[in-house]
Amino acid sequence: MAKFTMNPTLEQELAALIAPKIHEIGREVERQAKVFAPPTKQWITVADDKVRPTHVAAHGQEVPGNLRFKINSMRWDREHRGVGALTYMKEPRDESSRAVANLKNCRCHARSIPDGISRNIRTLPAIVTGSTLTVKVVAEGEWVIPAEIGTVYPGNLEAKGAYYMARATAAVAARR
Numbered sequence: 001m002a003k004f005t006m007n008p009t010l011e012q013e014l015a016a017l018i019a020p021k022i023h024e025i026g027r028e029v030e031r032q033a034k035v036f037a038p039p040t041k042q043w044i045t046v047a048d049d050k051v052r053p054t055h056v057a058a059h060g061q062e063v064p065g066n067l068r069f070k071i072n073s074m075r076w077d078r079e080h081r082g083v084g085a086l087t088y089m090k091e092p093r094d095e096s097s098r099a100v101a102n103l104k105n106c107r108c109h110a111r112s113i114p115d116g117i118s119r120n121i122r123t124l125p126a127i128v129t130g131s132t133l134t135v136k137v138v139a140e141g142e143w144v145i146p147a148e149i150g151t152v153y154p155g156n157l158e159a160k161g162a163y164y165m166a167r168a169t170a171a172v173a174a175r176r
């Protein structure tokens with residue numbers, strides 16, 4: 001009777017063969033996540049000498065579109081509106097932040113940056129470890145997790161998650 005011996009490297013060879021296909025699926029998730037990723041927004045003052053210090057400090061601050069800016073609170077708001085050291089605004093003059101003094105006569109605006117998050121999403125090369133293939137699609141940056149799943153700020157102000165990575169994975173899985 002002939003004896004069959006499994007080629008011990010066969011699994012690795014198969015994994016190496018499949019790696020480009022797996023990488024392509026990762027790229028598909030990456031492209032879809034870039035479509036679903038929210039823009040970021042940047043706090044911009046008019047940069048003259050009348051801008052209040054709390055907004056001077058915020059100039060240039062960039063956060064995902066579904067999150068809130070963190071603005072130093074004004075004393076009047078801390079004493080009369082119950083805000084803490086920081087005031088959380090979706091955009092300049094955001095009344096949902098519960099601030100009043102920090103909104104009054106504000107001339108700032110939020111500038112939208114469409115690829116603020118999508119530019120940080122990429123697919124790493126597929127890695128073959130024995131018979132296991134791993135491909136990772138990563139999003140980098142300090143806001144990746146709160147942008148994805150949302151967060152709750154002090155005062156119970158909720159920011160909903162954009163779930164761009166989860167939705168991208170689901171969309172690609174549904175197509176295949």
Ligand SMILES: [Zn+2]
Pocket residue numbers: 045052055092105106107108
């Ligand atoms: Zn302002």
